[in-house]
Amino acid sequence: MSLKHLSLNAEEPQRVAMLLATLLGGEALPFPPFPDSWIAFSGADDGSAIEVYPNGHRLKAGPDRIECYSGQPDRNHSFVHAAFGSPLTADEILAAAKREGWLSRLCDRGPFRCIEIWLENRILVEVLDPDMQKDYREGMTIGNWKAMFGLE
Structure with a gap:
């Protein structure tokens, strides 16, 4: 397994991302x-990378893709998530999630594809x-990110 990115919530996302980028020897950019x-x-x-979101942001599984909403924290949704590499094939990954009865699907994030698995469906x-x-x-490079979102 290799960790690709991690997300977390913060009171001051820009400030936290700037410090994390400094610690990582990289660059902080808007998301x-x-x-x-x-x-x-x-x-x-x-x-x-480490993604940093405002404390009120939450993720939920929408009909076709991730949905974001803001509001009071709740026990069923969080913005914390991770992306990691697996030696398994896409079919094996999807089959493993299906055995558990958890929502899983192939997704296109633009600069990369992945399989979303909603552990415990949350x-x-x-x-x-x-x-x-x-x-x-x-x-997922700094240059591609800037070009994708016009941040140059």
Whole structure:
């Protein structure tokens, strides 16, 4: 297994992301898909990153993709999630989640594809098979992020 990214909530997402980017020897940038969120990239520029969201943000499994909402914290949803690489194939990953009865699906995040698995149908993990990991390393770079969201 190799960790690709981790997300967390903070009172001051930009401030937290700036410090994390400093510690990672990288760069902090806005995270446009979710309002008021930031991402701290590693200086290795290999896609390793920590996403930082406002405390009120929560994720839930929408009909076709992740949905974000803001509000009071609750026990059923969180913005904390992780993406990691697996040696298993996409079919094996999906079959393992299906055996547990948990929502899982193949997703296209733009710069990479992954399999969303909602552990206990409430906690998100993004799992990447070996081919997806290659796409992740190539797509999730600081330069590609800036170009994708017009942050240059």
